[in-house]
Amino acid sequence: MSRLIVVSNRVGPLKDSGKAGGLAVALVDTLRQTGGIWFGWTGKVSEEGTFGLLHEEKHRKVVMQQIDITQQDYDEFYIGYANRTLWPVLHYRLDLAEFDRRYEEGYRRVNERFAARLHPSIQPDDTIWVHDYHFFGLAAQLRAMEVENPIAFFLHIPFPAPEILAALPNAESLVRRMLAYDLIGFQTERDAANFRRFVVEELQGEDLGNDRVSAVGREVIARAYPIGIDAESFAQFVHSADARRHMARVEKLLDGRQQIIGVDRIDYSKGLPERFKAFERLLEDYPENRGQVSLMQVAPPSRSEVDSYVDIRNELEHLTGHINGRFADLDWTPIRFLTRSFNRKALAGVYRESKVGLVTPLRDGMNLVAKEYVAAQRPEDPGVLVLSRFAGAAERMKEALIVNPHSAEEVAAALQTALTMPWEERRERWLAMYERICEEGAHEWAQAILSDLRTEFAAYSA
CATH class of the missing domain: 3.40.50.2000 (Glycogen Phosphorylase B;)
Structure with a gap:
């Protein structure tokens, strides 16, 4: 079984203290089965930021890797684009969204740097699973670095109707970059259908049926995988x-x-x-x-x-x-x-x-x-x-x-x-x-996504 690399904004914990949510428990159990890496942000701000020390913590077959970000990254990437722009837009609250070019540039910059720091740890047989709206562009950056591994993405929050998302400046570019993933998972059928509609209506893509769309030379699965609990x-x-x-x-x-x-x-x-x-x-x-x-x-x-x-x-x-x-x-x-x-x-x-x-x-x-x-x-x-x-x-x-x-x-x-x-x-x-x-528990949710990703990637590579 290939290793799994999980990427998310925050990492862990690897021990269930009663505070960890269903997502963390499901990911930890899956990582323990496959072995691998959980990569993300330390939650800390430092002068060196993403260029600083890579914090590693090993627990048997699982390695936690975390990096800092700078104050500028925090202001523009995290508080700015992630929480003042993407969060309200994805929750249908255009009235609260702030559109600032500096925020968008900070978001792209941090996605680039996270990809660059993760890249040396990726082995040819690894499966990569990226989580949530902080990293819409991560796969595109990894592909630019010639990473050919299967990469899945899961969005834990809503994906709005095309008419809403289109209000986001450069929305087409954002979705085009998402197509670098092989599989994109959503919480509901409505969210998955909204994504496929955007690809067809805004990117002049094609709906291939069976939850598949193609555009800009890429074919991806965009499917609902409702997350559960144990x-x-x-x-x-x-x-x-x-x-x-x-x-x-x-x-x-x-x-x-x-x-x-x-x-x-x-x-x-x-x-x-x-x-x-x-x-x-x-x-x-x-x-x-x-x-x-x-x-x-x-x-x-x-x-x-x-x-x-x-x-x-x-x-x-x-x-x-x-x-x-x-x-x-x-x-x-x-x-x-x-x-x-x-x-x-x-x-x-x-x-x-x-x-x-x-x-x-x-x-x-x-x-x-x-x-x-x-x-x-x-x-x-x-x-x-x-x-x-x-x-x-x-x-x-x-x-x-x-x-x-x-x-x-x-x-x-x-x-x-x-x-x-x-x-x-x-x-x-x-x-x-x-x-x-x-x-329909958390473990079944994780296994369904990874099984579909590996099946799809094997068929695509054949």
């Missing part, structure tokens, strides 16, 4: 000491009342202000929930250097104060807004004690919280998942209550349905989703 392992987290401790704390806090749980980074794509307003509408339209149902929102901050993230946190704090001031009683707080993170075992306990899981992003690649909430439920008395139609998870979790997150009335009505749903219906919906997420 559902059975996550379900066991509820028996951990961390989970039991948090279950006891939540049970004491609720004192017989019901809880709705939301877990998201603070990000404008997550629909948190809309969620708070929908909860307010629940209390308005269904007053029997006052004093009986609370919303706990776990929302660790992210990208505090970007103004729009500061703005949304301020808005959420204002909404929390407004709603709590309007409805709170001496012994009941409507919204508990926690701007801190919890490890996955603790979250499993919080999920289990929550009657409703509320996952309502305005746009999301997949959203694994939806799957984690389902995995953590009591089989004999499961809760109900309320899920945005714009989350990638909705494509394979039809038994959830699917809602339009822009409609406070619709989300409030779904919450009321969830809170009053009979046991038989709750269990039927939960069981269908649980069995599916067990079958």
Whole structure:
């Protein structure tokens, strides 16, 4: 079996401390099977940047390789093009996107330097798997260095409709460079179809069928591979000491009342202000929930250097104060807004004690919280998942209550349905989703992509 080289913005961890997400666990297991390298950014800024020391850490068959970036790279590549330009465009938020030529130049520069630092480690039989929007152009740089190895790419966030992406300056050039990959994976059928449409409509390419497109002398697979979690392992987290401790704390806090749980980074794509307003509408339209149902929102901050993230946190704090001031009683707080993170075992306990899981992003690649909430439920008395139609998870979790997150009335009505749903219906919906997420786990996701890549590359090379 050939070695695997994984490239991503951040690396590891190689040990599961309970904090690593499903992606990290799946990649580590795959790397341990094949042996190989996990290459990425240290998360640090230095004067030498990408020209500095290559940090190596070996764990049996797996080598972690990381490099620094300069302050200029951080400002232009990471904060600039990746998070102020690509992130909003790919999440359909052209109103928040910043188009600056310096950002684009910084993005191209860092992709070139990462390729140059990775190149000496590549062996002829290696398989290369690149992750996410930070490295759309990495394969093109490797091809320019005469790397002929099979290279796959996976996008963890949405890929927008051609009409949206076309607003990005030099969008055609970006997608043309993506065609240097042999296989491009997406979270949903919609995202994959959007990419193929762009190739056909904007690059005058050809749709070859069976998820294949050709343009600029290249033929690639562009296919949906919905990422999963190790559902059975996550379900066991509820028996951990961390989970039991948090279950006891939540049970004491609720004192017989019901809880709705939301877990998201603070990000404008997550629909948190809309969620708070929908909860307010629940209390308005269904007053029997006052004093009986609370919303706990776990929302660790992210990208505090970007103004729009500061703005949304301020808005959420204002909404929390407004709603709590309007409805709170001496012994009941409507919204508990926690701007801190919890490890996955603790979250499993919080999920289990929550009657409703509320996952309502305005746009999301997949959203694994939806799957984690389902995995953590009591089989004999499961809760109900309320899920945005714009989350990638909705494509394979039809038994959830699917809602339009822009409609406070619709989300409030779904919450009321969830809170009053009979046991038989709750269990039927939960069981269908649980069995599916067990079958479509993170390991199956990784193996499907690598199997298709190797099959495609073998056929192409023959």
